[in-house]
Amino acid sequence: xxxxxxxxxxxxxxxxxxxxxxxxxxxxxxxxxxxxxxxxxxxxxxxxxxxxxxxxxxxxxxxxxxxxxxxxxxxxxxxxxxxxxxxxxxxxxxxxxxxxxxxxxxxxxxxxxxxxxxxxxxxxxxxxxxxxxxxxxxxxxxxxxxxxxxxxxxxxxxxxxxxxxxxxxxxxxxxxxxxxxxxxx
Amino acid sequence: xxxxxxxxxxxxxxxxxxxxxxxxxxxxxxxxxxxxxxxxxxxxxxxxxxxxxxxxxxxxxxxxxxxxxxxxxxxxxxxxxxxxxxxxxxxxxxxxxxxxxxxxxxxxxxxxxxxxxxxxxxxxxxxxxxxxxxxxxxxxxxxxxxxxxxxxxxxxxxxxxxxxxxxxxxxxxxxx
Numbered sequence: 546x547x548x549x550x551x552x553x554x555x556x557x558x559x560x561x562x563x564x565x566x567x568x569x570x571x572x573x574x575x576x577x578x579x580x581x582x583x584x585x586x587x588x589x590x591x592x593x594x595x596x597x598x599x600x601x602x603x604x605x606x607x608x609x610x611x612x613x614x615x616x617x618x619x620x621x622x623x624x625x626x627x628x629x630x631x632x633x634x635x636x637x638x639x640x641x642x643x644x645x646x647x648x649x650x651x652x653x654x655x656x657x658x659x660x661x662x663x664x665x666x667x668x669x670x671x672x673x674x675x676x677x678x679x680x681x682x683x684x685x686x687x688x689x690x691x692x693x694x695x696x697x698x699x700x701x702x703x704x705x706x707x708x709x710x711x712x713x714x715x716x717x718x719x720x721x722x723x724x725x726x727x728x729x730x
Numbered sequence: 731x732x733x734x735x736x737x738x739x740x741x742x743x744x745x746x747x748x749x750x751x752x753x754x755x756x757x758x759x760x761x762x763x764x765x766x767x768x769x770x771x772x773x774x775x776x777x778x779x780x781x782x783x784x785x786x787x788x789x790x791x792x793x794x795x796x797x798x799x800x801x802x803x804x805x806x807x808x809x810x811x812x813x814x815x816x817x818x819x820x821x822x823x824x825x826x827x828x829x830x831x832x833x834x835x836x837x838x839x840x841x842x843x844x845x846x847x848x849x850x851x852x853x854x855x856x857x858x859x860x861x862x863x864x865x866x867x868x869x870x871x872x873x874x875x876x877x878x879x880x881x882x883x884x885x886x887x888x889x890x891x892x893x894x895x896x897x898x899x900x901x902x903x904x905x906x
Binding site: 589593657662715722 | 744746748751758759762764
């Protein structure tokens, strides 16, 4: 992965080979970024918009990328910010008095595949019951297995705070599942 | 469910994506993010650039000089040409001469049969001048003197006839 990332950076640094570099970057990270965005936003169409905006911003602002961090860290940071902006926009547009997090929990069941397991659906609902920062830390650590050092760069939080947040998030998710899981539906 | 550990749960995606979804995303990104094709830039040789600059300077200088030269010509024309009054005289003199010649021909055409000596134009001009001076002198006499002269020529009988024809002023009668 490290070699591939260096190749992407080399291609994108040159004006002539930038398009080729973007293609390579999308091939490498589009799936991981999409699922990261989808877990935050839930809706597929919105997730697609955010993914596209992420790559477009990465393409147009590549000169701002400081190579002291890894490329995927930078992409995760853009994707996370774009997702949160999209969520805030949705919250502002929401006219009902329904709690936005509760609205997302309901959307999980509506958007889940027909063959999705109940425990998996319940896990997603539990994640959407978390506060925003815990939600982000938990999803990126649990699903993407990102190291705390990289998470620190993505979320501008110290490693200690991240570990604490992950610990509390994991505990809340487990409690949520224990309370809501019905073994005999 | 009491001993539930989330770390033991398999990581699965519960959502699905449409077919060719990522291909569409890539196409959209490249369409929107790729810079618009720029106009072809023609590299200019320094020699051509210098030649073009020199030509422009000469052209501008020539135009400027031409604009400045036009008023000078007009000024020169004004200096050379006589004043407007003189020009009018020049224009009118030939016409007057022509009129005089035709007038002279008309007058002399009748007299040529009886008179052989044709007066010179200068003589006629002098004669006309003297007549004009006499008329001017006569008009220079005051109106009172002229009235006296006219009255002196009229007899008493003619004056009585003129008085009969005059309308009587009723208001003047009051003071008689």
